[in-house]
Amino acid sequence: MRAVFNAPEDPMRVAIRDGAPEPDPAPDEAIIEVHAFSLNRGELALLATRPAAWRPGQDVAGTVIRAAANGTGPAVGSRVVGLVEQAGWAERVAVAADRLAEIPSGVETIAAATLGIAGRTALNTVRLGGALLGRRVLVIGAAGGLGRFQVQLAAQGGAEVVAVSRRAGAVADLGELGADAVVSRTEDAPGLFDLVLDGVGGRATEAAVQKVAPSGTVVLIGASEREPARVALTDFFGHENAALRTYFSYAEQAPVNGDLSFLLGLLREGRLRADIGFTGPWETLPQALDALAEGRVDGKAVLTLQ
The missing domain is CATH 3.90.180.10 (Medium-chain alcohol dehydrogenases, catalytic domain)
Structure with missing residues (x-):
């Protein structure tokens, strides 16, 4: 064959x-x-x-x-x-x-x-946020296949969803999929979020830590950004007790x-x-x-x- x-x-x-x-x-x-x-x-x-x-x-x-x-x-x-x-x-x-x-x-x-x-990773990373009704979710790298599924599933769970994408042409699409707002940089996302889904890695992870709410969760999924993130305990002042965790699809139970x-x-x-x-x-x-x-x-x- x-x-x-x-x-x-x-x-x-x-x-x-x-x-x-x-x-x-x-x-x-x-x-x-x-x-x-x-x-x-x-x-x-x-x-x-x-x-x-x-x-x-x-x-x-x-x-x-x-x-x-x-x-x-x-x-x-x-x-x-x-x-x-x-x-x-x-x-x-x-x-x-x-x-x-x-x-x-x-x-x-x-x-x-x-x-x-992509679909299964989106499903199980959104699930890591628990009950999402009335909560806030930030999706970093939202224009790709994974991010688009995450936006839709988080919105269906009742969350307010903010999508991060540098692709200008994806703004309308992401709005149709359920994003309440679309920004080009993580730093520009308004407020703090109960769940941050980081599909990029590197410097995006540093920005993600600054956007997670106290006791919230940042999920590391992607590594397309080659420069490694630098994160220290003191970066969590104002984001106390937030969890920084990984997700590997092959290890999903x-x-x-x-x-x-x-x-x-x-x-x-x-x-x-x-x-x-x-x-x-x-x-x-x-x-x-x-x-x-x-x-x-x-x-x-x-x-x-x-």
Whole structure:
């Protein structure tokens, strides 16, 4: 079958090649014929650090062509979205049944493909704020796929949401998604916030600490800003007992299939919008990676297999 391979020696950085081995599923894994996959910023770092011939890809959507042998999970013919650790950018992939969810009618496959990393991370980082009704949430890096989901989910939880984005063209979109205000710098966000979701890192984290309310929470999610943050105990004067914590999607304990099913239900009901800022056939993967690295994708990048 054809699959994407890491190719650090190639100017395009990745290559779609024939001859990849067919997936050999465990008893609890189904084989999915992949119709679409989405890209995540974390995969840029993985491609830069993994060896040649490593196979990337985490978010996939497609059709079950072989159900799990142990009888669990979706049946053959089901449209599904799934989450794997690697090797998802291929014509076929084995996915554990408890990491799959059926796509309901009315939800497009390319929209479902956005949910694995970005949607699930947004869901579980917003949950870290607890009950949000009447509380204030700051989303840093709000124009990307993750940030757009965070804005929507926090707003649905009843929070007042302020979005931070340097992309002038995203202001109207973020307002439509539920942001009460959009600012270009974290420092310009008015007041203090019970929950600060930092999808950028570096200097943004320093600014985030200055915007968290006493006993509030700052969640570190992204690291696109390469200059490390410098934070000291004295920076928390006026923000006493605030928590500074990390979130790594691979360590999340919530059931993957449950999270994906919940998010798919929101898509079906029109309560969640999957904004896709780059789409095309998977042969355009190098261009999609460049656009993502350069911050030119408003929302998610999703590629399709013909």
